[in-house]
Amino acid sequence: MGSEQSLTVPGRYKEIKRICEFIAAGAAQAGFDDEAIFRLELCCDEASTNIIEHAYGEEDTGSIVVSYEISGDDFIIVMRDQGRAFDPALVPPPPTINLDGTSADGSTGQLRIGGLGLHLIRNLMDEVRFSSDSREGNKLVMIKKLEAQTGKEAS
Amino acid sequence: MAESIVNIEVEDLKRVELVKIGGRIDSSNVAQLDNVLKEIAGRKNNVVLEMSGVDYISSAGLRAMISLLRECKKQKGDVRLAAPSERVVEVLGLAGLDALFEVYDTDAAAVGSF
Numbered sequence: 001m002g003s004e005q006s007l008t009v010p011g012r013y014k015e016i017k018r019i020c021e022f023i024a025a026g027a028a029q030a031g032f033d034d035e036a037i038f039r040l041e042l043c044c045d046e047a048s049t050n051i052i053e054h055a056y057g058e059e060d061t062g063s064i065v066v067s068y069e070i071s072g073d074d075f076i077i078v079m080r081d082q083g084r085a086f087d088p089a090l091v092p093p094p095p096t097i098n099l100d101g102t103s104a105d106g107s108t109g110q111l112r113i114g115g116l117g118l119h120l121i122r123n124l125m126d127e128v129r130f131s132s133d134s135r136e137g138n139k140l141v142m143i144k145k146l147e148a149q150t151g152k153e154a155s
Numbered sequence: 156m157a158e159s160i161v162n163i164e165v166e167d168l169k170r171v172e173l174v175k176i177g178g179r180i181d182s183s184n185v186a187q188l189d190n191v192l193k194e195i196a197g198r199k200n201n202v203v204l205e206m207s208g209v210d211y212i213s214s215a216g217l218r219a220m221i222s223l224l225r226e227c228k229k230q231k232g233d234v235r236l237a238a239p240s241e242r243v244v245e246v247l248g249l250a251g252l253d254a255l256f257e258v259y260d261t262d263a264a265a266v267g268s269f
Contacts, residue, residue, distance in 0.1 A: 013183035045213045049182045116214035
């Protein structure tokens with residue numbers, strides 16, 4: 001099926017919407033419904049934000065390359081950057097937040113910048129992989145199965 | 156390319172600040188929302204966020220909401236949600252933060268709850 005489509009944008013918050021729109025168009029073509037497309041956009045938004053905040057440390061320091069392809073039942077999104085290695089696997093999940101005043105204060109105060117975004121990505125994607133090497137930079141692979149989607153359509 | 160637009164309207168009521176938020180909240184414009192909420196937290200401890208018009212929210216938006224909640228709780232107040240859109244409810248749930256906020260069907264009900 002489809003060949004790889006790729007987009008390169010400057011590492012800037014305002015460009016993230018472009019990444020989302022690019023992925024949304026590909027996901028729509030692949031047959032995902034609006035709900036699933038929103039979730040894929042959200043994952044790309046969170047991943048891009050993490051690249052700017054953690055890998056590059058600030059805006060306008062490097063570019064973000066996003067690509068997608070369909071391989072069998074997999075919709076594969078790849079995000080690349082040339083910033084510092086940032087392994088999502090090393091970021092702990094956000095803490096559980098208690099509802100009583102004092103605990104909520106403490107816990108919400110501890111929420112990590114990237115913690116929530118990664119938590120969402122892990123919840124929403126079927127597979128998440130990260131690799132980093134000095135030549136190719138950082139590579140985040142996020143995979144969503146089309147299978148469940150087409151099954152839903154058929155019912 | 157269209158930029159992400161967030162609309163924010165603030166109504167200063169007697170006991171509560173009613174903030175109507177609409178549009179798209181992401182990392183490109185969350186500073187705008189954050190600034191408004193920080194300013195509100197400085198003068199009111201009870202806040203209602205009316206979010207029926209929010210069609211997209213990322214974790215950046217959630218962090219702004221949590222930060223406001225933290226400030227209000229410190230002053231023995233609270234942040235309650237009125238008519239949050241499906242997207243807001245979904246993202247709060249996915250992040251495991253849905254239990255943090257009391258949710259009401261209308262802004263009148265949320266304001267009246269204080």
